[in-house]
Amino acid sequence: TESDEAGIRREVLMPGSYRLNPYGFKIEKVKMTRIEPGYVGIKRRLLGKDGLDPNFANAPEEKGIIKQEILQPGIYPINTREFEIISCEVGIDQKTYHYDPVASRSTAITFPAKDANVISLDCTIEYELKAEHWPVWLAKFGTLENLERIVIDQHARKICRDRGFNYGAQDFLEGEKREKFQQDFRDELDRSCKEDNVVIRSAFIRNIIIPETFLIQKREERIAIEAKITSEALTLTEVTKAEVAKAQQEIKQREQEVLAETDRMVAVIEREVENVRDLTRAELEKLRADYGARIAKLDAEQTKVTGEAKAKAKEMEETARAGLYK
Secondary structure, three states: OOOOOOOOOOOOOOOOOOOOOOOOOOOOOOOOOOOOOOOOEEEEOOOOOOOOOOOOOOOOOHHHEEEEEEEEOEEEEEOOEEEEEEEOOOOOEEEOOOOOOOOHHHOEEEEOOOOOEEEEEEEEEEEEEEEEHHHHHHHHHHHHHHHHHHHHHHHHHHHHHHHHHOHHHHHHHHHHHHHHHHHHHHHHHHHHHHOOOOOEEEEOOOOOOOOOHHHHHHHHHHHHHHHHHHHHHHHHHHHHHHHHHHHHHHHHHHHHHHHHHHHHHHHHHHHHHHHHHHHHHHHHHHHHHHHHHHHHHHHHHHHHHHHHHOOOOOOHHHHHHHHHHH
């Protein structure tokens, strides 16, 4: 009220001493409003006339959210009878969906694929709430939980339902199509949430849960394929073993042939060596006989010459002796 009217005064008394008539005024002490770091304060007018727009206070005297003023972290002297201060968290927050086999505990996003299999997603969505948009959000959604439920949750589930019809359960087993689904989910969620001024920082799908009945069928098909491949490999192995055994037998046979040929060649060489030895021995005997005959002839000639020389010498000696006697 104004100074000459009864009722709650708009003016707030700051800490200090005041000379006030206790019969004219009642003083109520209240704590100053504190906005913690990481939050902003949004003012909601409690007193005044109803605004033309039920969501916003478009004039200073209208009830509702004050969109022109956002309180940053700090301490403020606020008339709590005139204004309600709502602390609103800013920054990056996240919404997590977790799959649990027990349906009552599961918060996963589920949707039908185009082949009628029900797919479940484990994922985490990180989103950013900027301070300048909180007045609009408060007027539209009321609380962060409502904003998360209406904007993040509903868009995420709707996108999965809409996009899921383009994929079968088999597609979620293939890396390339899984990545495409995740990228489509991220892009579409970002586009949808921007309409409500919510910025999607990441939408990471940790796991895609495919129905066990489908997986069992795929496992059996894969096992059959692997069994066929194994059977073919075993057959090929047996054929290879037979070929190896044949090759080993041929190698042994060839070894025997090589050994026999080697023995034959060794025998021939030894015979040739023996023949050479015999021939050399005969030639040596012949040479010995030849040189023996030559030596005997020379010995005979030597004996003859020596005899003649001795006879001549004897004769000369006798002649000389005869001469001496004479």
